[in-house]
Amino acid sequence: MEITVKSGGAAKQQTQCLVLFTDAKGELPAFSSVDQETGGLLSALVARGDLKQSAGQTLMVPTVTGIKAERVLLVATGEELKAAAAEKICAGVARALIGARVQEAVIAFDDLELEDRDSTWLLNILSREIVSAGYTFNEFKSKKADKDAAKLEAVTLLQAGRKALEENKVAAAQGVATANGMALARDLGNRPGNACTPKDLTEEAKKLAKGVAKLSVKALGEDEMTKLGMHSFMSVSKGSSEEGQLIIMDYKGGQKGDQPIVLLGKGITFDTGGISLKPGAAMDEMKFDMCGAASVFGTMKTIIELELPINVIGMVAAAENMPAGNASKPGDIVTSMSGQTIEILNTDAEGRLVLCDALTYAERFKPKAVVDIATLTGACIFALGHTISALLSNNDELADSLFSAGNVAGDKAWRLPLDDSYQKQLDSNFADIANIGGRPAGTITAGCFLSRFAKEFPWAHLDVAGTASKSGGDKGATGRPVPLLVQYVLDQVS
Known part of the structure; x- marks a missing residue:
């Protein structure tokens, strides 16, 4: 339009x-x-x-x-x-x-x-x-x-x-570009699992890069991730016949040497829960479990369309979580890329298992900030409903920037505490950390888990379980939080 x-x-x-x-x-x-x-x-x-x-x-x-x-x-x-x-x-x-x-x-x-x-x-x-x-x-x-x-x-x-005619023209163009990014995020979220596999997402990244000199794309397959020691990621992906992918979209619009912002999306293209199998009712909606990744694609599309003068890396941790003879079992222990060992008490808490290795991988970019986006916990819906996304962070300045961006964009987030007192819920008798912390404060303990892999940079986590898609008669992806992320990036440019 x-x-x-x-x-x-x-x-x-x-x-x-x-x-x-x-x-x-x-x-x-x-x-x-x-x-x-x-x-x-x-x-x-x-x-x-x-x-x-x-x-x-x-x-x-x-x-x-x-x-x-x-x-x-x-x-x-x-x-x-x-x-x-x-x-x-x-x-x-x-x-x-x-x-x-x-x-x-x-x-x-x-x-x-x-x-x-x-x-x-x-x-x-x-x-x-x-x-x-x-x-x-x-x-x-x-x-x-x-x-x-x-x-x-x-x-x-x-x-x-x-x-303000010229300024208004720029603003309108930003609105259009944001909507175009939301449309891509919605398209990806709405596609069924058999038409939106991890490798399909890699191809989508290549489409974004076509004809765009400032954007380069690469994807790590399972062999490469195994060699890097990403056994936490692989514990999710190994139960599926679809090969997992760690996708890196590197947009160099800023000055050479400027620290990039890293946007990391959870890309579970279908989530059965694994051996901790989900109930059958509404399981089709688990195709939306890659909406965090979809929002990264959408934000990158907007950045490209606006030709923003900033360095941004869009990362997507893409895998399918399936029950199989070789799938992870409750009680299995794996070693993450960071060297920390994880006891997998519930295979349906898989998003954090792929994200933690991706966070460790992000260290190599020496990022200015890392923001991960994930449909991570059902607890987030009980806490904030379907109106506002959850925000957790180890850095007040970054959290304030994201909170403000959400308010400006009308795509709001609310900050939850990331207090050390919640960390003890993740204690394990047999490994360094358990992948779940029980029912109380489930969104917060999920953030606590991720925070252990994000100590080398300012980091924030957006849990969009309640806002990235709708159920019922309006079933479908919403395109959120693309407006929040775009506004955050625009704020870093200005």
Whole structure:
């Protein structure tokens, strides 16, 4: 989808759909100027209550006279124009435009002047929401959607003057690129396990690198990982006929010698639980266990599209967790790449087993920071639900940066404690560490486990078990936390 920013008068726009924002009294400038040209039609509709006055509510006026627009979409801003309301408003606009089945639209956004955010923030979010609202996944449908059906292809974001025009163009481009990254993350997450294996993810990385001089890709196979001593990773992968892969996407957009940011994604392309087999109900959703890896792919796509001047390494620890004659058993002990021994008390706590060796491998890049992203614990859903991701870190500055980025992007995370008192839950009678710490504080003890392999650099862990996908009628990958990660990277550039 093409999104452009330009200046001009709203009443003069020739478009299939003109989007205007209105308060309860219909006194916002762009709305009022167009209303005059229509002989007061729009204000009359608002006055009689046709438009519900809460943030994000919309009313399509299919026929208007006196202006060049074919139809007008009225959007209520509510009583308080702050970021939280603006997110609802942007989502409402996006849904209405997609539902209107128009091919192009003009949005006069001047009336959305927020109390706590500037226009660049608004256009970033608005552009992202519009592009994301048009996302569909029908890769495996035998009957595709009607190709001739009207589809939103172009949106013009209109401002009255030229103030901050160039900055607004950049912000809109960032929103589009973020949505494109989310779309890739959703595509990968939504693919079934038989069409998204570890080697398929390696091929996806190569596709990203095609024609991109700043991005190089390599993947370690099981033979190489075994030679490196990554026996924790291999304890998960060995039970599957699909070969595990440690994928490294090295983007060199910054200065030579600048320390890179490492984004590490858990890529369990299907998780049966291994010998600690999961219940059969909803096991199909375990294809979403690679959504952490998918978010790394999505973030790298956005970075490439924006050509950001920064060094970023996207790592993906990809494996399939299956029950087999040679699969790991509860009670097995393995030696990680770091040399620490691990007692595997539950083979369904496999994500941390692949991530810990990948964290050790990341030391060789001398990173500025490492952020791992994983659908790691069901406990995270009990703690934070499906709205906010969990954040744990060994570095306050990094944690604050990620927390702030999440708030700005509307993709929030909440920091949980990483206190030493939780570490004792991981004690083992037979090895250096157990891979689970019991039911209490399961998200925190998972973070504690990973922290033992991340002592050489600033590190943060995002548990996205509750936010990376949805169940039920809306079943599918969400593309989160791509917006948070992109905003974090953008903050490091600026």
